[in-house]
Amino acid sequence: MTDAQQYLDDLVACPQCDTLHAAQDLPEGMRACCQRCGHVLMSTQRTAVARIIALALTAFVLMIAAVTFPFLSLNAGGVQNATSVIDAVLAFKDGLAFPLAVATAFFIVVLPLMRLSALIYALGPLVTERKPHPGARFAFGLAERLRPWSMAEIFIVGVTVALIKVAGMAAVTIGPAFWAFAGVVVITILKDQLICRYSIWEALDQAKA
Amino acid sequence: MQVFDLGSSGPSQGLTTARAAGLVACRTCGQVHHKGAERCKRCQSPLISRDHQSLQKVWAWLIAGIIAYIPANTYPMLLTSTLLERSESTIIGGVVDLMHYGAYGIAFVVFFASVVIPVGKFLAIMYLAVSVQRASQANQHGRHKAYDLVEFIGRWSMIDVFVVAILSALVQLDTIATINPGIAAVSFALSVIFTMLAAQAFDPRLIWDVDRTPHD
Ligand SMILES: [Zn+2]
Numbered sequence: 001m002t003d004a005q006q007y008l009d010d011l012v013a014c015p016q017c018d019t020l021h022a023a024q025d026l027p028e029g030m031r032a033c034c035q036r037c038g039h040v041l042m043s044t045q046r047t048a049v050a051r052i053i054a055l056a057l058t059a060f061v062l063m064i065a066a067v068t069f070p071f072l073s074l075n076a077g078g079v080q081n082a083t084s085v086i087d088a089v090l091a092f093k094d095g096l097a098f099p100l101a102v103a104t105a106f107f108i109v110v111l112p113l114m115r116l117s118a119l120i121y122a123l124g125p126l127v128t129e130r131k132p133h134p135g136a137r138f139a140f141g142l143a144e145r146l147r148p149w150s151m152a153e154i155f156i157v158g159v160t161v162a163l164i165k166v167a168g169m170a171a172v173t174i175g176p177a178f179w180a181f182a183g184v185v186v187i188t189i190l191k192d193q194l195i196c197r198y199s200i201w202e203a204l205d206q207a208k209a
Numbered sequence: 210m211q212v213f214d215l216g217s218s219g220p221s222q223g224l225t226t227a228r229a230a231g232l233v234a235c236r237t238c239g240q241v242h243h244k245g246a247e248r249c250k251r252c253q254s255p256l257i258s259r260d261h262q263s264l265q266k267v268w269a270w271l272i273a274g275i276i277a278y279i280p281a282n283t284y285p286m287l288l289t290s291t292l293l294e295r296s297e298s299t300i301i302g303g304v305v306d307l308m309h310y311g312a313y314g315i316a317f318v319v320f321f322a323s324v325v326i327p328v329g330k331f332l333a334i335m336y337l338a339v340s341v342q343r344a345s346q347a348n349q350h351g352r353h354k355a356y357d358l359v360e361f362i363g364r365w366s367m368i369d370v371f372v373v374a375i376l377s378a379l380v381q382l383d384t385i386a387t388i389n390p391g392i393a394a395v396s397f398a399l400s401v402i403f404t405m406l407a408a409q410a411f412d413p414r415l416i417w418d419v420d421r422t423p424h425d
């Protein structure tokens with residue numbers, strides 16, 4: 001590696017305002033913010049990778065449970081109707097709304113699962129200090145770029161609103177998948193809080209060398 | 210958490226941007242490259258020093274989002290049929306129904322997610338785009354916060370679409386009561402997606418560029 005290249009690798013540019021900073025090893029428990037706009041550039045969470053992987057694996061298993069087990073069922077006047085997460089997606093399958101069924105499937109199931117798999121693929125080997133898989137950096141970048149489109153937490157709030165709407169007209173039974181889905185949401189939020197992008201990119205870089 | 214002073218790599222006093230230093234930074238991973246590099250060597254994301262078409266894209270997505278928001282409000286979101294009657298409810302109609310049941314808190318959540326957030330977002334994105342076009346130097350921190358807020362909160366508007374999905378899947382009780390999605394659900398979802406794309410097309414570095422000497 002040439003000196004010039006090393007110099008570039010020691011710089012961090014703020015993604016929000018492009019201001020250059022010199023990267024440094026932070027003391028434990030501190031974080032560094034952009035001097036110009038205040039965006040958090042790095043924080044120290046050295047032991048986080050193992051916890052991130054543990055949480056991602058748990059969320060993955062719970063998500064599989066959430067799509068397979070019964071989600072909700074409704075009972076009124078002797079007529080019963082059970083609904084899974086897949087049924088909620090398929091609510092839009094008719095006619096013009098079909099693309100919305102596809103989009104909903106992506107927002108609440110496919111993209112959350114893709115983010116989790118990409119993260120496990122990218123960071124898994126780091127936990128046991130092995131070399132990252134080929135494409136690990138691309139996978140981590142993808143997981144981060146998909147973040148705004150992964151809407152499991154919004155779905156669970158929507159479900160709560162819907163439950164309050166029907167509570168007056170019929171008896172609702174909440175199935176195991178509902179709790180599994182709520183678990184996915186909580187764990188994903190915890191996991192995303194542990195991710196310091198800068199440290200993970202550094203960890204991926206160092207593991208390669 | 211304490212805040213650590215990273216210092217700047219620029220000339221002793223002022224702060225330098227990657228662009229002013231003849232460099233281009235990856236917005237996905239922060240890796241800095243020489244100007245002219247097309248893809249990030251670390252994560253393969255495309256590298257763009259400044260997206261000069263940013264504002265054009267912002268306006269295009271924003272206008273599409275506003276157009277889609279109109280039918281979302283005038284057409285029914287939910288088609289309900291019970292033994293006695295068939296009814297259609299719009300976004301606002303749904304909020305009014307909730308208030309009827311006495312569920313004021315939830316009515317507020319739905320109203321906030323389906324009306325306040327989308328309209329607020331249209332206005333905020335317009336304000337950001339216009340202020341950058343006018344090269345405004347005022348209130349950069351405030352505008353940057355507005356941008357962060359729009360990015361963070363915009364997706365929550367999808368709540369109402371998911372409410373429709375769950376209600377339509379759940380309430381299928383033969384003749385007693387059935388609920389089906391109305392066409393407004395599709396245009397509302399499109400409106401949310403278009404405005405999310407508008408917010409993502411906005412390059413926040415443009416807010417901070419005005420008081421820097423133009424480079425390339
Ligand atoms: Zn910054």
Ligand SMILES: [Zn+2]
Binds near residue numbers: 250
């Ligand atoms: Zn990159």
